[in-house]
Amino acid sequence: MESKRQKQVGKQIQKDLGEIFQKDFALSFDGAFVTITDVKVSPDLAIARVYLSFLMAKDKEAVLETIRENTKKIRGIFGQRAKNQLRIVPNFQFYIDDSAEYAQHMNEVFSKLDIPPAPEDDEEDDDIYTR
Template sequence: MESKRQRQVAKQIQKDLGEIFQREMKQVFDKAFVTITDVKTTPDLSLARVYLSFLLTTDKEGLLESIREHSKTIRNHLGTRVRHQLRIVPDLQFYIDDTAEYAQKIENLFAGIVIPPAPPEDEDEE
């Protein structure tokens, strides 16, 4: 169960990282569009797990690796933004958020299910 403070910090990190990815780190991602879908923080706020979604790219793993290589720079940019709100800038761990792809896969499975019609009721029971 997340505390109110954890949720507030996570939302702030999500907002700030979104701006950092859009402005300062745009050249790292080529033409890919990176969205921060969720941020989860540990209770002591020292670690933030950042879940990313990618558009306009075919190599998601390569892009994630590039983001991980630049994590110190990203953390530095984040630190300049949250230095007055947080005592410790959390370490960042980046993960691919595949919930949209998983949901699409489930939708396709449901769409492929063929449900036979119910047998007709006997009307001779008068």
């Protein structure tokens, strides 16, 4: 269970990293639009797991690798923004968030299921409590 402080820091990281990706790194992503879907912060606020979603990305793994290669630079820019709010600038760990794709896949699986209609009950069964 995350504490209130962890949630606050996570939301701040999500907001700031979103701005950093849009302003400072937009050209580095080969036209892909990167969205931060979630941030989980460790109890000591030293590690932040950042979950990313990609739109218009030809190769998600390549974009993720570019982000991971620039983690130190991203952390530095974030540190300048958050220097008055956080004592420790967390180390970022970036992951692909595939929950939207998984949900879409599950919807496709459910739509392909052939579920027969329920059998109709006789009227006598409906009147079981009236006897």
